[in-house]
Amino acid sequence: MNARGTVFVGLSGGVDSSVAAWLLKEQGFDVAGVHLRLWESPDPKTVEERASQLKAVTEILGIPMRILDWRENFRRDVVGHYLEALKRGLTPNPCVTCNRLFKWGQLIAYARSEGADQVASGHYARLARQPDGSVILRMAKDRSKDQSYFLSALPQNVFQSMNLPLGELSKHEVRKIANRLGLAEGLNQESEDLCFLEGSDQAAFLREHAINLLVSGPIYDSAGVLLGQHQGLPLYTIGQRKGIRIAAARPYYVLRKDVQQNALIVGFVEELAFNRVETRDTNWVSGFAPDLKKSYQFKLRSTSKLLPGHCLLDEKGDIIAVLDDAARDITSGQRLVVYDGDTCLGGAEIFKAKYQNKETE
């Protein structure tokens, strides 16, 4: 047994998680790779390639690896909720769900049952243990790569067992390490769309798996003038420009979706403004209650600017974010994450965004 304990590292087959595993080994941990099989690729060649990549990586790193087949649960819990949310006119964020349920929730439970002390990943974010024993979540040193957004739905007990070796490194440094180890060859390109789309786009995925959700309907402008036909509301999200297929003097953007009427409402960019965001399922990483007088920063997307504002709490204790300046595309189903400087306090699912005149507040 190793003095620093046993750590399971989630290996995707990409550069980041591979380097994370190597760093932990260097730090003296007993490292084991765990690869989660979450989606059945339609192409058997892809499956083989991934398997041989993973094998090559673990050989270079000199660590054992096990593969966990969680496809059935993933389809039910992540893809199922994704399709259900689309049906309700929301714009779901399946990566947040997947992180909460599988990449951390299930994996930590598994690791504990197997006697591991920690679970690590290639996420770019930092953890800091407080004097009282609690762990706070902070943005990665390389803020442009920060992925704390995706971890904001996790409970404190998960952070207690979490290890994020890449938090202090830049992407450039990680690449250099990968090159030095000879990992760069044949590894997955990092950029990925939704993992279960398997390289095709959402429209193709929905046509194959949920064609019943794609019902054509009218496109109106905000004055109610019929402008055209859409191909199914799930193909659109708030603030979207592409795919409306209406030529005008200026580009049209999606303003909202009317699920009842199966109608898409579009307008010009200045009609897109939200400064009050209501949420549900709020999760505070450190059980922290926000100071309602204090100014915080909000992220509405993993890689986006921090938007200043303050917090209110509704009667159920969920966040209501009031932004100092209106933002463009705040969308129901997406995640709002609250930061205090570089500390990620928590987040919640957006269920309503609106524009409220400051004077009437």
Place this chain on the structure above:
RNA sequence: UGGGGCAUGGUGCAAUGGCAGCACACCGGACUUUGAAUCCGUUGAUCCUGGUUCGAAUCCAAGUGCCCCAG
């Protein structure tokens, strides 16, 4: 069926008789562990027929189509 106006990429508009451009849309790429946005790039047009001219989207004539005014 009298008078007037208009006809240019898929759409809306530019181009003193001198290399047909722009915006929107579309398509592709970059970015991105969600949807998007954004950025970059490609494709694509002078209604038809004659005439004037070194040279016509542009001037002239006829045709075709559309719009407006008037009975």
